[in-house]
Amino acid sequence: MILIITIKDDIHAVTIRNTLKGKGYDDCHIIECDQLTTTNRVMWRNVNNEENAYLYTSDGISINVKEADLIWWRRVRADQQFEFEMENDHQVKLINNDCRGSLGGILESAFTGKWISAPSATDKAANKIYQLSVARKCGFRIPDTLISQSQNEVQEFIDSQKGKVIVKPVVGAAGPLMFTTFMDDARKTDPASFRVCPAVYQEYIEGTKHIRLNCFGNKSYAAIIETEELDWRPNLNVPIKKWDVPDSLHKKIRKVLDHLGLAMGILDLKITPEGEYVWLEVNPQGQFLFLEPLAQMPLASIFSDYLLDEASGKELKVLDNAELLMGENIS
Ligand SMILES: Nc1ncnc2c1ncn2[C@@H]1O[C@H](COP(=O)(O)OP(=O)(O)O)[C@@H](O)[C@H]1O
Numbered sequence: 135m136i137l138i139i140t141i142k143d144d145i146h147a148v149t150i151r152n153t154l155k156g157k158g159y160d161d162c163h164i165i166e167c168d169q170l171t172t173t174n175r176v177m178w179r180n181v182n183n184e185e186n187a188y189l190y191t192s193d194g195i196s197i198n199v200k201e202a203d204l205i206w207w208r209r210v211r212a213d214q215q216f217e218f219e220m221e222n223d224h225q226v227k228l229i230n231n232d233c234r235g236s237l238g239g240i241l242e243s244a245f246t247g248k249w250i251s252a253p254s255a256t257d258k259a260a261n262k263i264y265q266l267s268v269a270r271k272c273g274f275r276i277p278d279t280l281i282s283q284s285q286n287e288v289q290e291f292i293d294s295q296k297g298k299v300i301v302k303p304v305v306g307a308a309g310p311l312m313f314t315t316f317m318d319d320a321r322k323t324d325p326a327s328f329r330v331c332p333a334v335y336q337e338y339i340e341g342t343k344h345i346r347l348n349c350f351g352n353k354s355y356a357a358i359i360e361t362e363e364l365d366w367r368p369n370l371n372v373p374i375k376k377w378d379v380p381d382s383l384h385k386k387i388r389k390v391l392d393h394l395g396l397a398m399g400i401l402d403l404k405i406t407p408e409g410e411y412v413w414l415e416v417n418p419q420g421q422f423l424f425l426e427p428l429a430q431m432p433l434a435s436i437f438s439d440y441l442l443d444e445a446s447g448k449e450l451k452v453l454d455n456a457e458l459l460m461g462e463n464i465s
């Protein structure tokens with residue numbers, strides 16, 4: 135049995151479950167972690183030294199957690215979606231904390247199968263500062279980077295980089311996408327804007343080749359997005375081509391993911407005009423299905439096979455009957 139823990143209406147989850155169904159596998163269930171307060175309730179019981187844990191799926195089926203072979207720990211940070219208005223903030227916080235805590239605790243205690251990827255590793259690895267540090271120690275070139283809240287420090291950094299510096303969020307927030315932008319003069323921005331929270335100030339990596347790389351276990355599948363834009367995400371109407379990942383690059387990435395404790399990772403890299411790979415970030419649970427129509431890569435099928443493989447240990451062939459999906463936020 136495969137469980138996907140995610141938010142309601144997650145296109146990736148629904149597509150993978152449907153793709154698995156198309157391959158004849160019916161035992162994949164979605165647990166909507168933001169619906170625990172309404173429909174997807176949980177139950178854990180420890181009576182007479184016997185422990186039992188049940189979850190309700192998005193289809194209203196009760197499943198025994200002990201029977202699950204694999205959990206795809208996909209999108210788990212969301213708050214509960216309430217059916218009616220709460221009286222106060224404290225109630226909302228309590229419900230969110232206790233729903234999240236119960237789901238996490240139940241899975242950590244009762245589930246004995248394979249995590250894609252483990253919750254603690256997923257949390258830790260999602261931090262850009264930590265992953266930059268690990269990637270560098272594993273031999274990747276990373277851009278010179280400053281995390282700061284001081285206008286002066288940022289200006290000094292810009293001067294040291296000869297003016298070519300970008301800024302982007304450390305963690306970001308749900309809602310509108312925040313694109314990477316150039317910052318050529320920190321003095322033009324109010325010092326209070328720097329102070330309000332740290333941000334990533336980074337050496338600009340030259341070139342027009344942006345790599346989106348999906349590492350699923352022991353295989354990597356990538357596309358090159360060719361664009362003059364600083365950040366490739368606002369305009370996908372540019373050449374996007376499947377790219378065969380050199381084995382040496384895959385191995386280096388696997389080394390970083392192993393250090394981070396991640397089974398999979400969705401990476402952003404850049405190739406310099408000299409051909410050097412520069413690490414930008416790994417999203418432990420990034421979006422990858424948008425590449426299916428854009429680069430003609432059967433990623434829904436590939437990823438479904440990866441899950442089946444991990445859940446059962448069997449070799450499975452790749453089919454290409456996946457649904458083509460676009461339009462989700464990419465980070
Ligand atoms: N230092 C950099 N130099 C050049 N381009 C960058 C740099 N950092 C980010 N970018 C561009 O912006 C995109 C988004 O940045 P990324 O590091 O993936 O952060 P996030 O997706 O969390 O905003 C990258 O894929 C790349 O196109």
Ligand SMILES: [Mg+2]
Nearest residue numbers: 402415464465
């Ligand atoms: Mg990114």
